[in-house]
Amino acid sequence: MIPALALPITEPILLFGLVLLLVLIAPLISGRFNLPSIVGLILAGMIFGPHGLGVFTLEAEIRLLGQIGLVYIMFLAGVEIDLQQFFLVRRHSLTFGWLTFLIPLLAGALLAPQVLGIGILPAILLASMFSSHTLIPWPRISALGLTRQRAVVAIVGGTILTDTLALLLLVFLVGAHAGNLTPWFLTRLALSVTVFLVALFGLLPIVNRWFFRHFASDGQVEYLYVLCVVFLSAALAHQAGLEPILGAFFSGLILNRQVPEKSTLMNRIHFIGFALFIPFFLLSVGMVVDVRHFFTGVETLKTTAFMIVVALASKWLAARLAGRIIGWSREEIRVAFGLSVNQAAATLAAVMVGVNTGIFGLEIVAGTIGMIMVTCIVGSLVTERAARSLAAQNVRRSPDRPGQGRILVPLGDRADQLLNLALLLRPSQSRDPLYLLHVIEEGPDLESRVERGERLLEHSVLQATAADIHAMPLTRVTMHVGSGILGTMRDYGIETVVAGLPVDRTPVLYTCSPTVDFLVRNSRTTLLFARVPDGFSKPTRMHWVIPFTLEDHPGFATGVEQMLRLVRQENIPLRVSLPAGDRISLEKRLGGISVQFQAPEPGMRLPLDPAADEWTIFFMVRPSGYGWRPQFERIQKAAVSDFQTPLGLLFLPEPEEAPPIQRNGVSPADYGGVPVSFQLSITDFSDDQLDPAIDHLLAEADLEDEDDQVEDMFLDSCRTAPVILAPGIAFLHAHVDSLAENHVLMGRHPVGFDTFRTLDPVRVVVILLGQQHRSAQEHLTLLAVLARTLSRKEIAARLLGDSGHVQLEEELSQVMYEELSRLAQRRG
Missing domain, CATH: 3.40.50 (Rossmann fold)
Structure with missing residues (x-):
């Protein structure tokens, strides 16, 4: 037999299903009327709550879901805030926090006795309700990417200050009303708060580091751990005499550095919070509102109107004054007002305490309900419009350019770590996918290696998708891994490559590895190994x-x-x-x-x-x-x-390589005010051994007594750590006391030397001898220009060929002076 459906709904499964249906439908309907989804959820709570159609009641289940959502909002504010910015704008936070606390407090305390005819103690308690606020529009701030905006960071800091002061004031006022405001009460409160803060900020970071070091690979365990930290911190704050929202915010600050903005864990935190917890809270806020209370009498209407006007006006004045002092823009001031005007959590706590202790009458309860309804709707509307305008300004200041954010990740060992790094590097406004590449060298077992690569790509795509990032998997079969990566970079206009440094290498043949060296020498984009x-x-x-x-x-x-x-x-x-x-x-x-x-x-x-x-x-x-x-x-x-x-x-x-420039009056021997000149000479080696060849080359510079010392140093470098500028070209340099001018010495051998133990025999040895007593900047400038010149393929080909000495010396000198002139122009 089908049970009869009675209102209010009490059957748990049906209750939860209908709540989810409201969470789904309310934002869709509000969107059709150009209203923020937050407003739609609050109105849905009013319509279907106990004071509307009576479908739901404010029983334990709904209250629990609402409390969870409120705690989660404050946790998100802490975990998403930019800590670097938070400390930099701490004075802004203090300015805004004190103004948004004191202005409503003074306005309420001074006007309430005159308008409502209540005593000074009820007036101060009522005024403290105006001071506190709840960050109800925070989901829109987060969705628009404004959590790290300077004004938003300051507003969050100011919120914690004003809510803390308002809740502490509530404790003192209630204690004074009951006659319990004794030294023992104050000492016990101070001790409990101190123990709570020491435990939270002293022990929790240690536990966090240990946990994430040992269990960082399991995303489900990570998220459950975060939930445990948040709600246990909120519970401990309550036991210490503070509100749970403060414990949640502090736990978010402590977890901030363990949860990067573009990580899979942050995506899970956002998804569960925005899809379930926070909508539950907004529904519960709407369910509190009873519109009928507004019409129970003239006194109730008067009280409601007074509370709404004072709350809106004082919060606007505080935001406006703080903005003028700090230097916020018009949109930032509007965001400050929109975030700080909303009354909900602390306001409800204060009014219930006031009623239970006999400080407030029922007309204050009705006024509070009206104030919550109006301020939440006004705050959401103002925040929505101001935040959109602010986000549009940010986009205009940093417009995307073609290729921006195109990151390529060649997958191999430690693919998960490289992918996480690429997710952090990706610009937040980028619309490009994350390119994941698996390069397979041709050879035996090709099919099985392709299959393993596809499994690796599938895992990485799922990891990127979990972080809400679109990934494009690519597979390339090629003769050489480096050429496969380079070809992909060119085909897709890649701007940045994030790759791993190899674990093993051949110390002499390569700087790092064949692939790393190949990419460094043959690409121009950003490379992060x-x-x-x-x-x-x-x-x-x-x-x-x-x-x-x-x-x-x-x-x-x-x-x-x-x-x-x-x-x-x-x-x-x-x-x-x-x-x-x-x-x-x-x-x-x-x-x-x-x-x-x-x-x-x-x-x-x-x-x-x-x-x-x-x-x-x-x-x-x-x-x-x-x-x-x-x-x-x-x-x-x-x-x-x-x-x-x-x-x-x-x-x-x-x-991109700039075209050669003509002499245009800028002295080629002048770089940033430092004279840079050199003598360049080219000779052919007649010896097949490196020792006499270098000795012959150094003789061109007339080093006097330093000849043997410099030769020994160069020979040692050739055998242990040679610098190969291009295939077949080795480079050596040193400072020498006895030189009157910088010398660039080049020696060529038709066959080459095997002493360098490189893949290709070294057929050209280039030596830069700098004057010991000249500036380091001069030597580094000449060194950079020489390296850049010899790295050009056409120059290297001429040097390795059989061009005549005189013509080649003149051409190389001309190219180097052009480079020096270009550097001088850039510097100037």
Whole structure:
């Protein structure tokens, strides 16, 4: 027999099903009338709640779902906030927090006795209800990508301040009314709050790091852990005498650095919250409203109108005044008003306490219901329009350009870690998919390797989809992995490649590996080669190592922008090793990010004792790029073989080759005010052994007593760490005391030397001898220009060919002076 349907609904499964139906339909209907979904859910609660059609009652189930949603909103505000920005705008938070607390408090306390004829104690308690607010429109702020906006960050900080003050004021007022405001009461409250804060901020971060280090691979366990932390923190806050929403917000702040914005875990947090928990809370807010209370008498209407007008006017005045003091734009002021005017959680708590203790009458309850209804609707509408305008301004300030966000991830070992890194690097406004590539070299067992690659791609696509990112899987069968990656980059207009650093390498034949060397020499896009050790979960700090003069590189701004995304996404402190003279311009690029500067290691060495949880990023350039120097080759080798902590090698993007320029009055020997001149000579080697060949070449420079010392140093470099600028061309350099001018010496051999133990015999040896007492900038400038010149394919071909000495010396000198002139123009 089918049971009769009676209202209100009490059968659990039917109750839950109908609530879900409202959560689904209400936003769709409100959207047809151009109303925010938040307003639609509140109105649905009013219509179908106990004071409307009576389908639902405010029993334990609905109250539980509503409390969960409220706690979840405050947790989201904490976990999504930009901590770097939060600390930078803490004064803005204090300014806004105090104004949005004091102005409504003073307005209510001064006007309520005059208008409503109530005593000073009820007036102050009523005024505290005006001061507090709930971030009901937060889901729209999050959906529009404004959680890291400076004004939004300050508003969240101000919300915590004003809600804390309002709730503490409530405790004191109730205690004063009951006569319990004793020293023992205050001491007990202070002790319980102190113990709670110490436990939360002292112990929870340690537990978080341990958990995510050991269980980071299981997404389901991660999300359950986050829920446990949030709701247990909220419960502990309540036991300490605070409101649960404060515990939820604090837990969000503590989990902030463990949950990057573009991670799979954050996507799960958003999905469950926005689909279920938060709509439940909004429905429960609507169910509280009883429109009939507004018409029970003139006094009730008067009280309701007074509370609505004071709440709206005082919150608008506070937002307006704070905006003027801080310097917010018109849209930011409107967002501040829209977020701070909503009355719900703390307001309901205050009015119920006031009624239960006899401080308030029923007309205040009716006025509170009306105030909640009006402020929530007004706040949602204002926030929706202002936030859309603010988001549109942000898009106009940073318009997408073709190829922006096109990131390619060649999959192999540690595919999950590389994919997570690529998700963090992806611009938030990018509409391009994430390109996932598996390259298969031709050979035996091709079909089985293709099948394994498809399984790897399927897993990675699912991982990207879980983070709400569209991924495009690609498979390429080729003779060489590097050429397969390079071909994909060209076919799809890739802007950034995120690949892994190899575990094994052949120390002499390659700088890092055949694939890494091939991509570095044959591409111009950004390359990030990353290594993450086993058992590593998340960095607690990032360390940039930026070599001297690299800020002049045309791709430096792009590299900084991309690495800043990592810093902001991970919400971790930044340390930068950079010469003191280059720091001012970098600080401007950092856009307010807090950074600790330090001097680089001598000789561009790797950090001697990097922290195990610190991620070191070396800014590098290709051998053909501005600012290149031979130490880069050594750093790459040492990074692959010796560095055991998290490491990244970032190769800056190179501009397209500029056409040769004519002399135009800019002195080719002038670079940034430093004279750069050189003598270039080319000779043919007659010896088949490297030792006498180098001795013969050094004789061209007349080194006096330093000849043997320099020769021994060069021979040692040739055998241990040769620098190969191009196939068949080796490069050596040194500072020498006895020189009167910089020397560029080039020696050619028809067959080549095997001493270098490279794949191709070295047929050309290039030596740069710089003056010991000239500036480092001059030497590095000449070194970069020489490397860039010899990396040109046509120049290398001429040098390896049989062109005459005199003509080749003149052509090479002309090309190098043109490069110096171009650098001088860029610098000037």
